[in-house]
Amino acid sequence: MNLAVLCSTMRVQMKQSFARPMFRFCLIANPILNTILLYEMYRSAGEENFMAYVVLGAGLMGLWGCICFSSAGDINRERYSGTLALIFATPASFPGIILGKIIGNTLISLLTLGISLLTAVVLYQVPLTLGSPLYFLLALLAAVLSFVVISSMVACLLTLSRKTELYMNCIEIPINLLCGFAFPVSVLPGAVRGISRALSPTYAVELLRMSVWGVNDLAAFWNKLGILLGLTALYAVLSGLLYRRIDRRVRIAATLEVA
């Protein structure tokens, strides 16, 4: 994989994404509005540290929104603008270009966490504390890696459909709900918790929350981190297999269009 191609794809993708009004909504307006909503809902809950559910919740909901409405639909967007065949046939690897797009999107989407934090501080002057900054950084890196791999898998799956827009809209709230972005997954019924446990963002959120409160149980932290990385690796393998399958199908059918 060519690093120069990866970096230039990231740069172009960031510029292209920011040019779209829907992405600007997800990146800027969504975290601000979600922070206001979650703060108003949590202010009478007796919660003293608003970082765990308000700032992180709103930031992660924004981040996932950006992934849903950008990374997930990027291949389809290329198809719509007629550039998919060019990207596919270029000597630089197709998965490398898609990965560059997804990393670019995910990095710019991390702004949602900062915007959410800024909104909470500027509008409400709420007490925000970060118990274990180093563990938070580690958890954030693992979370970013996990989101990049998930985006890649979702982008692959949505390549196979003409109705990307429908599915993009329909995956946002269910993941917010199942992964406990705005409340702990223990609130969910037992059967639903099983699904939550199969999704890597659930562990990413729990790790981030643990480090916000301060990591007291190191074994639990490393355990969750191990599961998160394991699931991420599994998703990466699945994503790789999907790309190979799509590649094979495209070569046999000699078309990048879906049926």
Added chain:
Amino acid sequence: MIRRFFEQAQLYHKGRRAAFSGEEFALMQVGYPLVTLIFYCLIASYSFKTSNLTSWVIGNAFLLCTDACVFSLGNAFRGERYTGRLRSIIASPGTKLPLILANGLYPALFAVVASVCGFLVGSLVFGVDFSGVHLGLAALTILCGMASATCFGLFLSVFGLMNDSMHLVLNVVSYLLILFTGAEFPVSQLPLAGRVIAQMMPLTKSIAAMNSLFSLERGIFWTLIMAELATGAAYALLARFLFGFAERCARRNGQFDLF
């Protein structure tokens, strides 16, 4: 005239659902909004630390119309531009009001269905108790709320002639409905300016009226219903006025867009 109105409404509906199968359309109009209702009710149950979620089920059941009334209707003129009918509509000597209303007929019906489903799911999942609630008045409240939200959607749709970022506008508006209608937290929590905005939004009075039915305090019920209808009528008039303005500008400038 009446036959043409219903034919037009049917055509608009066909246009909106043509790309989807029956199941996908049902998922989009009812399934996804119901997941959204469950998501917000779960946040409320955790943040407000309560198992009595009646008020949130009511608020979110009313907000289920957002997809139909805000997104479907709000994109009406954007859709007309996209399909190339805008020229015929603007240049036609006939009155535009039946056309605008025909556009809103099916979304309003789906909004009512989604809202009723929201109450049913609320009753089944969150144990909302309907005993003692006057069902006729509850149905009237839903109808008034949806009529008002439909008029609001028509008002928003005219902005499609004034800017090219309707996705951004409609998404922000959908959040404003969540924040200012009292669906997720009491309107009294908002600052004075926020409380004034809340009274100008559709659905605020319907939600309050439905809450008054559930709390068996019907003293202000009819006042709230009349206020909701007045809000809807104001938005319908504003939509007509704005559309007339856009139409005059289009004829004067020789172009269909005001941006």
